[in-house]
Amino acid sequence: MSSASDQKRLIVVTAPSGSGKTTIVRHLLAKxxxxxxxxxxxxxxxxxxxxHGVDYYFVSGETFRQWIDEDAFVEWQEVYTDQYYGTPRFEIERLHGLGRHVIFDIDVVGATNIKREFQDQAVVIFVKAPSMxxxxxxxxxxxxxxxxxxxKRIKKIxxxxxxxxxxxxxxxxxxxEEALQRAEQIIEKEIT
Structure with missing residues (x-):
């Protein structure tokens, strides 16, 4: 079996809304x-x-559904009525082609699907707020x-x-600060 440093990893940071996952992802990207x-x-x-192309690829519902039909997503879902989100395969391929580990800021269902497809290549970090x-x-x-x-968000959370x-x-x-430090420890364990 290859070590973590031999293969490009998928680092999936997931959490309910309001838990701080985006702050943690931004910190890790900067470091x-x-x-x-x-x-x-x-x-x-x-x-x-x-x-567009930085925060999200903003596409029409028609284009999104076409990509679903073409199996262009690693994971996708209709999060709210007529609001689709997904991870395009081309994005992972593009970033791995640049020699980078890919970090995701996605919801729990997406994280579950990525873990299912990529298994040990994917590392999933669930960020949890101290309380509801x-x-x-x-x-x-x-x-x-x-x-x-x-x-609606509370029910989903x-x-x-x-x-x-x-x-x-x-x-x-x-x-x-402690959460950021713990996230760094996880990254260093998994990609170095």
């Missing part, structure tokens, strides 16, 4: 040049600060949620928390 961010495809509307109250507070502080969308122990690592983010 480790051997990591490259996997850009997902999405059919949702682009937010003002987002860039902390998650709700973080989501409210974003000021991007209506009460209805917040309730409750389902996602049930998967925590099925992944390679569970990282509790109750102190950001």
């Amino acid at each position: 480790y040049n051997s990591l490259a961010f996997s850009v997902s495809a999405a059919t949702r509307a682009r937010r003002a600060h987002e860039k 109250d902390a998650i709700i507070e973080r989501l409210k502080s974003r000021k991007t949620e209506t009460e209805q969308s917040l309730q 409750e389902r996602e928390l049930q998967f925590a122990d099925t992944f390679d690592y569970v990282l509790v983010n109750d102190n950001l």
Whole structure:
């Protein structure tokens, strides 16, 4: 069996919304040049600060469904009605072709699917907020949620928390500096 450094890894950081996974991924990308961010495809509307091909590949529902038919995704799902997200195979191939380990910031279902397909090549880190109250507070502080969308997210979060122990690592983010340090330890163990 090859060692972790012999093959390009897939580092999947997953968590319910509001757990801090994006902050952790950004930190790891800034610290480790051997990591490259996997850009997902999405059919949702682009937010003002987002860039096509950097934050997401923003595509139409028609294009997304065509890619599904062509088996162009490693994983995909309809997260909310008519809002599709997925990881294009070409993105992983592109980044591995550049000699980089691929890091993902995706939801629990996507993480499960990547782990199923790539098995030991994929390392999944589940980021967990210290409590449901902390998650709700973080989501409210974003000021991007209506009460209805917040309730939808809470239901989804409750389902996602049930998967925590099925992944390679569970990282509790109750102190950001400690969580970042623990994430670094995981990366150093897995890719060096």
